[in-house]
Amino acid sequence: MTKPLTLISHTLCPYVQRAAIVLAEKNVPFERIYIDLADKPDWFQAASPLGKVPLLKVGEDRFLFESAPIVEFLDETEPQKLHPQDxxxxxxxxxxxxxxxxxxxxxxxxxxxxxxxxxxxxxxxxxxxxxxxxxxxxxxxxxxxxxxxxxxxxxxxxxxxxxxxxxxxxxxxxxxxxxxxxxxxxxxxxxxxxxxxxxxxxxxxxxxxxxKRSTWISHQLDLHERSQPMVAAQ
Ligand SMILES: N[C@@H](CCC(=O)N[C@@H](CS)C(=O)NCC(=O)O)C(=O)O
Incomplete structure (x- = not known):
């Protein structure tokens, strides 16, 4: 039995989401591993030349990197094309x-x-x-x-x-x-x-x-949260 694909992810990354969406659109079963980008594991550093997610593990020690080639690979190898013919x-x-x-x-x-x-x-x-x-x-x-x-x-x-x-x-x-x-x-x-x-x-x-960013948007968020009534503890 071939091993399912594994998507190396981070919870917030929009580029990872592109790959997850394409996998779901094509009903491809896959596993998902989340890594901490602030503390990258050694195996990830070795597999990711740019140190970025997403990675798609497609075989033993075989990783694809960069979301664009990853989604194009999925489109070429899995049925139901998402790219146009022309x-x-x-x-x-x-x-x-x-x-x-x-x-x-x-x-x-x-x-x-x-x-x-x-x-x-x-x-x-x-x-x-x-x-x-x-x-x-x-x-x-x-x-x-x-x-x-x-x-x-x-x-x-x-x-x-x-x-x-x-x-x-x-x-x-x-x-x-x-x-x-x-x-x-x-x-x-x-x-x-x-x-x-x-x-x-x-x-x-x-x-x-x-x-955590201490920028203008954090200030807006802070103002909003301070204006909200406290939610009573359950
Ligand atoms: N061009 C890349 C961008 C991916 C990217 O920026 N990933 C970010 C998270 S959203 C990352 O892994 N950053 C870690 C770092 O730069 O150390 C792609 O399309 O896959």
Missing amino acids: PAERARHRAYVEFASQILNGIGALYNARDDTGFQAASEALRAKFLHLEAKIDPDGPFFAGASFSLVDAAFGPVFRYFDVFDDFTRLGIFDGLEHVKRWRRNLSERASVIGAVTEDYPELLRAFLR
């Missing part, structure tokens, strides 16, 4: 997966901004990217390119998940008036593969990560 359209989808990575960098800029000015600048830069997407998403949905879930959708599920947590304690307005993007966001958030790509405590883990 080469030009496939190239366009690859470019939008990269676009999602650039948005993740923008989200990093947002949560690392030290003051309101930096925060607003990061927020506006993100809005400009979503404005672009508003004109590119299939207007009939439900997904990026219409009826079929694609690797672009797998890359954007984890992007929107950040905003689900941010929206609980701050008002960003990034998606105001972007009706196609809002509908796409909602559809992805309801997709089983996207929901199952993280553990149930993801929102609390992300808030804990934000609290």
Whole structure:
């Protein structure tokens, strides 16, 4: 019997989520190992040339690294293609997966901004990217390119998940008036593969990560939490 694939993960990593979503979309059984990126185990250092998750273990001592080649490998080897047939359209989808990575960098800029000015600048830069997407998403949905879930959708599920947590304690307005993007966001958030790509405590883990940053967003979170009535101990 062949051993199942193993996804080497971190609880918050959006790139790991891409691989988990693709595995779930294709109904591929897999194991998941979580590592502490602040204390990387020796075997991980040896297997990951860039020291990053995700890794996909595909055989004895055989690891794939970088989310893009990992999801492309899964698309090539498992049935139910998530990339389009047409080469030009496939190239366009690859470019939008990269676009999602650039948005993740923008989200990093947002949560690392030290003051309101930096925060607003990061927020506006993100809005400009979503404005672009508003004109590119299939207007009939439900997904990026219409009826079929694609690797672009797998890359954007984890992007929107950040905003689900941010929206609980701050008002960003990034998606105001972007009706196609809002509908796409909602559809992805309801997709089983996207929901199952993280553990149930993801929102609390992300808030804990934000609290530790001492940046503008941590300040917003702190203000929000102080304004909440104390939950009585059970
Ligand atoms: N380009 C990489 C990015 C992966 C990445 O940035 N992973 C982060 C966690 S989300 C990581 O492992 N960071 C550990 C480190 O840089 O030490 C990919 O697409 O897989």
